[in-house]
Amino acid sequence: MRKSITTRYFYSTAVLLICSIAVMGFIQMYLAMGYFREENGTALIQTIDNAILAMQEAADDGIVEKRAEAAEAAEAAGLDVEDIKRGITLTARAAGKSILVTDAYGSVVLSIPSEYQGMEVSVKTCNATYSRGIYDEMGTLGGIFSSRYYIAGKPILDEKGMLQGFVFAGANADSLTEYLANLFSTFILSAGLMLMVSSVLSIVLTNRMTTPLRRISDAAKKFGGGDFSARVPVEGDDELAQLAETFNTMAGSLEKIDQSRRSFMGNIAHELRTPMTTIKGFIDGMLDGTIPPENQNHYLGIVSQEVGRLTRLIKNMLDITKLEAGEYKVNATTYDIWESITSVVFGAEQRLEANNIQISGFAPTKTLVLADQDLVYQVIYNLVDNAIKFCNVGGEIRFSVTQSKGAVTVGVRNTGAGIAPEALPYVFDRFYKEDKSRGLNTTGSGLGLHICKVLINLSGGKIWVDSKEGEYCEFLFTLPAPPSSPIKGGKLKDQ
Template structure:
């Protein structure tokens, strides 16, 4: 009981596990938020840039159509008759490319680049003999040409197989007389400036995340410690209980579910303490109940054998020995029945019988004790036959225990009153005896197993505290109930009911 319990580092395993999980979840949450933000920001930027590219390719295509329409001659995708309009278009492309920092060029319907800013001479005129080192090797896929022939086209990709890396692309058709003769294409790399921006944002997020994690770690550490402290207290308490020390109590903190669990744990400890006390009391009672008759039986038989008791007194002492043997038999039977009831192994053999007749028969077995105490029996002349459906052997035990209890506690020249009656649903049996009565506090406990009203055993000298517990259990097993009514220094009355046949 005085054993000291050392704190085991393993007791904090749950605390560290909980702390690690919460920290990991917080870190993952920050990373998810950061990744989501960068993804949304990247998509938003791409959409904005594609909108800008599409708007400018449309402007160039409309401007090109207007320029070409102002000049006579025939223009097609393979031959340019007039150099002047191409110079104007090339100049427009050059200015627009510089303004939006994009690569803009025009392709014919075969996918070849025919106009780009690199074809402009130093005198700002289109040089048809110029060789473009940038776009000279481009050959736009037919699928792109088909997609951009009749309407504007945008993509985030490699423009078919033109580029090695993903780029932003917008295309608008140039139409003469409702016929597409060329396509304006504008491309923009996903520049390093965006990656720099993303990197800066990631750094900001990581700094914020680090700060948040530190704060979260401290908060989670504190909360985890508070949440797991009652569990550690309970673990310590179980160690005490395992050693039989039920005095240790878990401290209740707050009013939440953990506090309710702590209260329930303490309630359980009190129940275990009461059960342990009852068990010890039961062991002491049973030991005494076994020892007393065994001592009497052994003493009387030894007296007969060694001649201490004369032969003319044999019958008297043999009767005492017989009573003690019966007492031992009842004690053992009660313990066996209690064990069966608690294990749910008690089998009920239902049959119909007259419970009033069983009361008469059982009362006859107490005739000598009743006569010795000059007890008056009341109510037998008014009892009628009462048929009940129950296990007769069990009901006989109920009746026997109640009569035995009444005879035991009825004073000299007292009375015991019997009554049976019924209503539409229930059959009632009442056994009332005069005497000292039972305190209200005691009346609530007398049906508990091993409980004895008189701890000093000055009255209940031959009981183990099982009789009324078995009575209550058997009655409830039949679907009935039993109650105790008492008035101090006047009477004690037990009334039980069973369902009608």
């Protein structure tokens, strides 16, 4: 079963919270036990000190001898055993602890409560207490206590530092269990409430975060169904909002590409249908005798022109496909740009003379560029061919070549009807032809300028158009200049 992002995020958050709460609970319990133990240890030591103080107040000498001689020693020293017992009892009751007083050999000579009197503290415990000066553990004091106790102990020394006995105090550890149980129940209640609130907040926040993703998913499904008009609302300025903006930008590009594709297919159908209809009509006319034999050569010439038009169209389409697919590798070399201009102009000499078109600005001066000569020749050829087609009879074509800031700018300008301002942004689109601004010339396929743009982009330059309707149209493009090429400023003078 597929899990949504909301479900997975909720599970992840829940696991993280549970692990965090478990770690926090463990740390809290550990610290609580340490604190409780430290507090009990401090209280036990204080109880022992109070017991020793009570004994010292009852007598200036050591009060503990061997168990068999304890009473005689106390009487000989003038001690009041009952006063000592009374003082220790008050201390034990005030502190709520059990107190054991032993002689130097570990025999309990006095205990509160009295049930421990006569028992033996192990020699090991006594030695540890004497050597360290203090005893601290959690246990049964060698089996003396019936359950676990917090136990502390200190040796009793006389004024000369001689060992007289030991005092041990114990506190039942059941209080810790009760304390931890209360603490644990409180912690569980708090953790449960926290998990509940966190779960609700997690679901709400996750839904808010995933809503844009669901919208994008829905829009993507519409794209898959062919609807490219879907857009995603942009809310806020976070990463999801940026994703939505990017998605909308992509959607706009896809919609434009789809429209371009449809237009492309329509244009191809139109461009192919027109010459093919003409060819079929003339050939059918020859076959069925509608066109007499004496006129067939004339119409065969028209058919030949239409076939040539189809050939150029197909060639241009193949060129565009290869260029846009990156199959053509640019072979950039350093050469004189005027070589290409001169070659194209000389090749178009007959067409220029037939239309009585004047050439200006044609003053070849060595100007080096770093580009693929074949690509640049194709660009110049297309621009000159375009200029000749739409230049008015008796008009002028002007060339310009300038260089500045490491780039060479080439311009081809022709007089004539020019291009309408609203058509300027589209002149480099595939199959675009604006008959109003281009007169009645319909022999072109609308691919030449698009090819020029692709070729110039491959060459590392840019191309643009400048036009004034009813006066002129000028196409300009830039090419990189070689690093060592000298800078030339200004336009070349007209011939």
